[in-house]
Amino acid sequence: MMHGRKPHRSKPVLVVVGGLPATGKSTAARTVSRELDASYLRIDTIEQSLSRFSAYGADTAALRHAVSWGLGYEVAYAMAEDLLAQGLCVFAECVNPMKVTRDAWAAVAKRTEADLFEVELVCSDPVEHRGRATSRTVDIADLELPTWQDIVDRDYEPWDRDHIVVDTAGKSVEETIAELHDVLDINR
Incomplete structure (x- = not known):
């Protein structure tokens, strides 16, 4: 008897949704993760929490420097690894601007034997994006x-491997969410 709990997937899943700011990452990733009953990690939330922590007497300059050099990503990698080790599906939403950040997410998936979906949201219309x-x-x-x-x-390195690209230009939020669902094809 299940008592209202959904069955676990046979394998953990890590979905990393990246792209430049204002392409629709947060809205789409938050919605799809909720619909798939997945954990949602947002780098902006982690980094802003770390920055606010400096108000408690921490060395503000040192903490902001650490955040700008990737502390938020390091925290997110560790959190994702813990969640994936429990067999959960995790959506990580971040700019994911460099090969090193993309490789780090891939390493988390490998260590936890999770299926990895790397998604880049773009807005190909600069007027709409602006x-x-x-x-x-x-x-x-x-x-x-x-x-x-x-x-x-912003420094944003081109991708050096296959990944899923969703262009949000000219699409409603609902259309972007539906496309993200379709391309992920994760067992519900």
Whole structure:
């Protein structure tokens, strides 16, 4: 007898949803992870929590430096590994801008024997992307959103391996979510 709990998948699943800011990552990943009963890790939430911690007397400059050099990602890798080791499905949502971050997620999946889905959300229409970047609202307390110029100037390395690409340009949120569901093809 199951008492309202969903059966576990036969294998843990790690879905890493990356892409530049304002491409729709948070909205799509949060919604699809909830619909698939998966854990959701958001780098912005982790990094902002670490930054707020400096208000408690921590060395603000040192902590902000650590965050800018990847502390939030390191925390997320460890959290994802713990969740995957329990056989859970994990959605990690982050910019994932460099080969080193992508390789680190792949290493987490390998260590936990999880299926890995690497997804990049893009917005191929620069006018639409800029409009999203300049009109979106903050959903994390005290988070300073990047400006359009910050997004344009951001270091973002091209992918060096196959991955799933979802272009959100000209699509509604619902269409993007449906496409993400379709391309992931994860057992529900």
